[in-house]
Amino acid sequence: MSGSRPAGTVIKHGRQPRHSAWSTLLRGVAVVLAVVLASGASVAVWAVWDITSNVNSNAIDISRPDSTELPPVPNIDAFEGGFNLLVVGADNDPAQGNAFGEREVTLNDVNMLLHVSEDHSTAVVVSFPRDLLIPHPTCTDPETGETHEARRLLQLNAAFERGGLACVVATVSDLTGLDIEYAAQMSFGSVVQMTDAVGGVPVCLSGPIKDPLSGLDLPAGTSVISGATALAFLRNRHGVGDGSDLARIANQQQYISSLIRKIKSDDTLTDVTKLYSLARVASEHVYLSTSLTNPTQMVAMARTFQTIDLDKLNLIQYPVMYDPDNPNRVIPLQDLADELFERIAADQPFLPDPTAEREGVEQNPDAPAPTTAPTTPPSTPPSTPSTAPGTTPGSTPGTTPGATPAPTPTTDVIEGLQGQTALDETCSVAN
Template sequence: MVPPIKHAERGRLGAASTLVKFLAIAIAVVLVSGASVAAIAVTSIATQVSANSIDIGGSSGAPAEAHVGAFVGGFNVLIVGTDNDASQGNAFGERDATLNDVNILLHVSADQKSGVVVSFPRDLIVDHPACTDPSTGTAYDATYNEALNTGYERGGLACIKTTIENLTGLAIPYAGLISFNGVIEMTNAVGGVPVCLAEPIKDTDSGLDLPAGTSTISGGTALAFLRTRHGVGDGSDLARISSQQQYLSSLVRTLKSANTLTDVTKLYGLAQAAAQNIKLSTTLASLDSMVSLALALKDVDLAKLVFVQYPGTTGDADYPGKVVPTIDVADELFAKIKADEPFTLNADSTGPGSSVVSTPTPGATDTPAPTSTDTPAASGAPTPTPTSNVIDGVTGQTAAEQTCASAFGN
């Protein structure tokens, strides 16, 4: 049995992969309201977003100019969560470096009916290509076989984007950066997120203390749930990703529920919190781009939005405490993603410390995500042999699935 991965405890945040989507939906809904006061408020938000934007360099995946309602086809958005960002001081521990401890890629299919959210382990061993930070002009040499979360210190968001592009083969035209404070404010703005625990979890390292069952968490408690590693599963960072995926799927369900999407005040508060706490790429930091992406995202079915971990293994003697990519599985996964081909996950694939309890979302289809495109045979015609779309070795869940986190050691 492989021992739990041990890392220097630097904390980890979640909820980032859908934050750009939430901001865009909020702005779109407020714009549609047509009220002059709302229009002024939205203009103020857009100004904040533009002022905080980050140049991530050119990408063949970005349209030259986006227009409201005119965005077509699939797209990719990278969200990076920084650990101990300089702007937050030592509130979450003494800083000795700023790391990109959360790296999440959202892919939306060309027909905009399904999506895949990929979480990359922070200690994933990767090659970092040579890159130049467009914001500073500083050039960085390539490095090899190093943890992914060292990327921020060698070129910021632009260089992380280049590393993920090289690793996945996907063009990434849009990106965003968020820190701990952003997670707290965004969770508060949505009114809290329900999470399920199979047993009580008390973790003094993260400060999490929750009973068994379902609790609606916000603020510092939400951050503690997303950061806890020693409290869940096998005590590894991979178990923490499973908990974060539970949180993300619940957050998406909350945002798509009627009481959220019809509450303009709540949506405006969400947009304002995002504008103040998220730095978006210059390719995304405009009303046209954000509203266009919002309109593209609004019809994605929860059962066709799947959260997965980048495939990797632990226990390699050459990289103790790190995650080594499982190349053949990763190649299969990203070939499916790039071609928008349907795939499914094994029934027991939620990851360490997490298990599916139900698929409670009203209106979601019962089909696993992404769904098969096979059509039923005509009456009297022979039934075709089903084609397996399962990718062995990939863990995750759909946004329609409710999972529960298990306490460490259970």
């Protein structure tokens, strides 16, 4: 594309007001956490009833006028098929308060799409940059009834202002081509309580970070963070990498990979006190779509994670490039994005490119090497090749005419795709 930056060029976003920079993945992770953690133990009937009351009082309808009926609530023992869940972190929603400043509008600054495959063998979490310029559909404001006409190009984080959670769902659904059945809206109120409920999360820093804008002050090495410190870590932008929003996404992916590893551990999954505490906090601080108001639904969805290995759970950044017309915005790398969502829609396994440069994180030197791409085995056992690898018979002197070429191994890596698996351990790079 004309005006695009060469490969490896850092994408920076324009500086925004301090209170908009939190972009905390934990707001998004909280629902995923509640779902996953609930899978480790049975929830008492009285607790389920209590949680249901809280959730139903805050439920949001995300259905579109032309949508089909909501999926039925499954039995607690099973969830049939895959699902898509959009988690939205809204800045300046009514629950935020004044501690982080004020805004005239509410923006969806965090947008994470969780996809679980049909056979529950793989999952992917795609993070969408808030400054991504994309088309927006027609949306209706649920509070005022005002209809906002479709827009050819607008920042992703403007969707909430145009029509609340349902508009964000419609916008991401149109962008990805995926039907999104479930959604959750979160704000600052859940961050401290949710991290306290899981007992903190280990994070790694390559050097000390002291960022007065987010309030983060951590030494080099590994620290277990919770509460307000976790919020500061996930809001932090200027203290990590090159200070860009994309560096912050990579930083947040480091956090959630560590979080997933912890909640998949036996100690966490069998701690009934933590499970109920987390579910209760989520029910009080999370606005769920009407398709998610039954705790049985969440528990059944949670059980799908029990069969997903850490190296089969990808944390991906939506593919973007620098906008040649505005250095503070990004636009889709369309071919790469199309390949990504074709794989997701077809439940085809894939891995991010381990050679793709990610600003803001590096491999943890004390951890195992990054996940390598598995090769697809040939349909028949390979024999000693009669031709040089990558050649055809007759193309190289000395080969046997008519010989069958050696099978060429294929890989699940999507070249240029940035991200990591939940198994990969990284460290945040201080700015």
